[in-house]
Amino acid sequence: MRLSRDSHDPVIFDPKTLNPTFDYRAADDSIHHVWYLDAITAFNQIHFADAYHPEGYVLWRMGAEDPRIWSVFGHNKTRLDQTAVDNLRTMPYGYDLDYEGDGEILRVTGIPRLGSSDIIYDPAQRRITDTTITAYPSGYVITRYGGGSSNARKIALTFDDGPNITYTPSILDILERYHIPATFFTVGINTSQNPSLIEQIYLDGNVIGNHTFTHPNISVISENQLQIELDSSQRLLESILGRDTLLFRPPYAEDIEPATPEQIALILATSRLGYYTVSMHIDPNDWDQPGTSADTIAQRVIEGAINGDGNVVLLHDGGGDRTQTAIALPKIIETLQVQGFEFVTVPQLMSVSRDAVLPSVSATGQSALFLNTISFSFIHSFGIFLRFFFFVGIWIGISPDSSSSSSSPSGNASDDTHSQRTGYRRA
Numbered sequence: 001m002r003l004s005r006d007s008h009d010p011v012i013f014d015p016k017t018l019n020p021t022f023d024y025r026a027a028d029d030s031i032h033h034v035w036y037l038d039a040i041t042a043f044n045q046i047h048f049a050d051a052y053h054p055e056g057y058v059l060w061r062m063g064a065e066d067p068r069i070w071s072v073f074g075h076n077k078t079r080l081d082q083t084a085v086d087n088l089r090t091m092p093y094g095y096d097l098d099y100e101g102d103g104e105i106l107r108v109t110g111i112p113r114l115g116s117s118d119i120i121y122d123p124a125q126r127r128i129t130d131t132t133i134t135a136y137p138s139g140y141v142i143t144r145y146g147g148g149s150s151n152a153r154k155i156a157l158t159f160d161d162g163p164n165i166t167y168t169p170s171i172l173d174i175l176e177r178y179h180i181p182a183t184f185f186t187v188g189i190n191t192s193q194n195p196s197l198i199e200q201i202y203l204d205g206n207v208i209g210n211h212t213f214t215h216p217n218i219s220v221i222s223e224n225q226l227q228i229e230l231d232s233s234q235r236l237l238e239s240i241l242g243r244d245t246l247l248f249r250p251p252y253a254e255d256i257e258p259a260t261p262e263q264i265a266l267i268l269a270t271s272r273l274g275y276y277t278v279s280m281h282i283d284p285n286d287w288d289q290p291g292t293s294a295d296t297i298a299q300r301v302i303e304g305a306i307n308g309d310g311n312v313v314l315l316h317d318g319g320g321d322r323t324q325t326a327i328a329l330p331k332i333i334e335t336l337q338v339q340g341f342e343f344v345t346v347p348q349l350m351s352v353s354r355d356a357v358l359p360s361v362s363a364t365g366q367s368a369l370f371l372n373t374i375s376f377s378f379i380h381s382f383g384i385f386l387r388f389f390f391f392v393g394i395w396i397g398i399s400p401d402s403s404s405s406s407s408s409p410s411g412n413a414s415d416d417t418h419s420q421r422t423g424y425r426r427a
Contacts, residue, residue: 102147110141161319188213209247281310
């Protein structure tokens with residue numbers, strides 16, 4: 001259905017074979033002639049075969065070409081008649097997702113819609129003699145961005161799980177030394193503790209994306225919880241930079257490139273919120289620490305780029321010990337530059353400006369921006385206070401207690417018990 005629709009060559013119902021057919025022109029300018037079997041075909045086949053009283057029918061590929069076929073097979077105990085024909089006029093969309101374009105940046109650009117068809121039925125012969133598609137059915141359409149031949153020698157370095165006070169500055173220093181931009185997918189809770197690093201990332205010419213607020217496994221949370229995670233991280237970024245972000249990467253890369261409609265819930269929800277979901281086809285597993293050395297990280301990235309696996313590299317500047325990632329980074333940059341690769345940001349892969357994916361807060365949002373700044377500043381200060389309070393509590397709890405350590409002159413057991421209880425209360 002997608003081939004016929006996109007090529008603007010209508011489906012014709014052949015009167016001799018009672019099968020649908022159409023032609024389309026391929027990218028190499030060759031003409032392809034297509035014959036396919038659908039629910040209409042099955043209707044007529046079963047009608048003719050019933051005269052021979054077969055034991056049953058076998059269906060190949062489980063109706064993937066035309067879901068209507070199940071209504072035909074559902075009549076195996078009754079006659080196929082006008083009522084069955086009427087049920088075929090509505091054409092549901094199939095089981096596949098429609099990916100369009102190239103690249104690792106994804107967005108849902110079309111939602112399912114039903115199709116329709118006119119059907120001519122001959123009740124005397126009990127067969128369908130003609131059918132015409134009046135509206136094509138369509139499933140979910142996911143558009144890819146950032147790929148294609150024009151980006152074949154471009155690489156976008158991306159860093160997840162930061163910012164981190166130890167590793168992000170050293171990575172920024174390396175990027176600055178080589179004049180390389182990157183894209184950072186930051187976690188809100190880390191951003192709240194290191195707002196100056198977010199400012200530095202932005203001032204250095206890099207791009208910032210949303211990686212949720214608490215880095216949850218989004219396969220086990222509700223859509224409402226996901227929206228709270230994204231909104232919280234977004235509001236925090238606004239309070240620091242006065243900018244939104246349209247880029248998102250899910251933690252653990254959950255359902256980042258769905259294969260079935262059942263897996264599309266995440267990218268559908270984020271697309272509705274206006275995000276582009278950024279995948280990655282070059283993953284050196286630098287997150288697997290300890291265990292993955294800097295040489296291994298660099299070699300995996302270099303091989304992936306040279307082999308044409310993708311344009312987006314997944315690295316990490318937070319979430320654990322990222323020493324090996326920082327050590328590997330200069331080798332990655334120097335080797336790929338020698339190989340003729342250009343390092344770009346995610347929006348550059350999309351051929352858009354940084355401001356296009358990091359737009360300034362709108363005029364209507366400026367009033368809320370001040371309140372957000374105050375709120376997150378209070379939360380940050382309160383968090384520092386709590387950490388200080390618990391450190392003091394722990395220090396008091398583990399410090400020697402002179403009253404409980406001194407023994408009673410009379411050796412009275414009740415005095416020892418009182419000291420122990422005092423110690424427990426204090427701890």
